[in-house]
Amino acid sequence: MLRIAVHGAAGRMGRRVVALAAGDPDFRVVAAIEHADHSDLGKDAGFLAGLSELDVPVASAWPDDIDVIVDFSLPEAVDGVIDSAVKANAALVMATTGLTSEQHDRLKQASEKIAIVWAPSMSLAVNLTMRMAQQVTAALKDVSGGVDVEIIERHHRFKEDAPSGTALKFGELIAAEFEREPGASAIKHVHGREGKTGMRTGNEIGYHAVRTGDNPGEHTIVFGMMGETIELKVAASNRDSYAAGALAAAKWLQDQPAGMYSMFDVLGMK
Ligand SMILES: NC(=O)C1=CN([C@@H]2O[C@H](COP(=O)(O)OP(=O)(O)OC[C@H]3O[C@@H](n4cnc5c(N)ncnc54)[C@H](OP(=O)(O)O)[C@@H]3O)[C@@H](O)[C@H]2O)C=CC1
Numbered sequence: 001m002l003r004i005a006v007h008g009a010a011g012r013m014g015r016r017v018v019a020l021a022a023g024d025p026d027f028r029v030v031a032a033i034e035h036a037d038h039s040d041l042g043k044d045a046g047f048l049a050g051l052s053e054l055d056v057p058v059a060s061a062w063p064d065d066i067d068v069i070v071d072f073s074l075p076e077a078v079d080g081v082i083d084s085a086v087k088a089n090a091a092l093v094m095a096t097t098g099l100t101s102e103q104h105d106r107l108k109q110a111s112e113k114i115a116i117v118w119a120p121s122m123s124l125a126v127n128l129t130m131r132m133a134q135q136v137t138a139a140l141k142d143v144s145g146g147v148d149v150e151i152i153e154r155h156h157r158f159k160e161d162a163p164s165g166t167a168l169k170f171g172e173l174i175a176a177e178f179e180r181e182p183g184a185s186a187i188k189h190v191h192g193r194e195g196k197t198g199m200r201t202g203n204e205i206g207y208h209a210v211r212t213g214d215n216p217g218e219h220t221i222v223f224g225m226m227g228e229t230i231e232l233k234v235a236a237s238n239r240d241s242y243a244a245g246a247l248a249a250a251k252w253l254q255d256q257p258a259g260m261y262s263m264f265d266v267l268g269m270k
């Protein structure tokens with residue numbers, strides 16, 4: 001049985017991770033961590049997740065005896081989570097988006113000591129759609145008349161980063177396909193458009209972030225050509241695809257040596 005600590009346990013995602021882990025015989029929830037000023041400190045993590053009592057109060061101190069940490073929090077909390085995972089010699093599933101490049105470097109350094117999965121989306125459907133987007137790009141990049149790629153993401157009004165980490169990952173993968181051949185022009189990443197922008201150039205990817213209501217996350221990749229359009233769309237109907245993916249990653253990490261892994265690795269999509 002894996003001893004799991006959930007960081008950001010009182011948040012939208014943290015509560016679903018606690019709920020799914022508590023119902024999975026492979027896990028024992030041993031810690032529900034929040035920052036020291038959190039209004040839910042001391043409350044039972046099971047009650048917060050809508051379950052019966054788990055006897056795990058939300059706390060700000062990390063126990064030492066944990067096998068894996070699952071983090072859905074905010075970038076400002078992430079450095080402390082990485083340090084705690086290394087100190088406890090625990091595997092780490094890092095799901096928080098909006099990290100700085102220094103934080104990605106820090107994760108990379110930590111991965112010399114512990115096994116880490118970082119992915120902007122833990123969802124199976126999203127990761128499959130990423131692979132499809134790579135294939136569509138490879139097939140269309142030299143099409144007569146050119147192909148314009150735009151990424152539209154929609155999320156709930158509470159989301160603090162834009163564009164989503166998932167949209168950025170889609171863009172990175174698609175850009176790599178365009179740039180694959182030596183001498184190919186570099187792709188520009190254009191965030192929104194306003195004013196007298198001039199005509200669209202062929203070597204850009206556009207990003208558009210929509211924030212409305214309680215949308216748990218939706219991404220549409222538009223491949224626009226002369227005369228026809230393909231759209232790849234993937235939409236969550238609730239947060240459990242992300243929580244289940246994070247728990248699948250937590251289990252998968254137990255058999256891995258120290259290193260940095262992605263959901264493609266977890267899902268066998270390399
Ligand atoms: N990879 C994936 O599949 C997914 C990633 N995400 C990402 O996960 C993150 C969390 O999303 P969500 O659950 O919706 O956000 P929430 O704001 O609901 O939850 C974040 C939790 O972390 C807490 N927190 C904030 N600052 C700190 C801190 N300094 N130390 C410790 N805890 C802190 C928050 O506390 P407080 O309420 O006091 O701010 C809150 O309880 C986001 O980055 C989001 O983009 C989300 C879904 C899927």
Ligand SMILES: O=C(O)C1=N[C@H](C(=O)O)C[C@H](O)C1
Binds near residue numbers: 121155
């Ligand atoms: O904040 C969210 O909700 C989500 N964030 C992730 C992202 O930024 O890509 C993943 C998912 O789309 C939900």
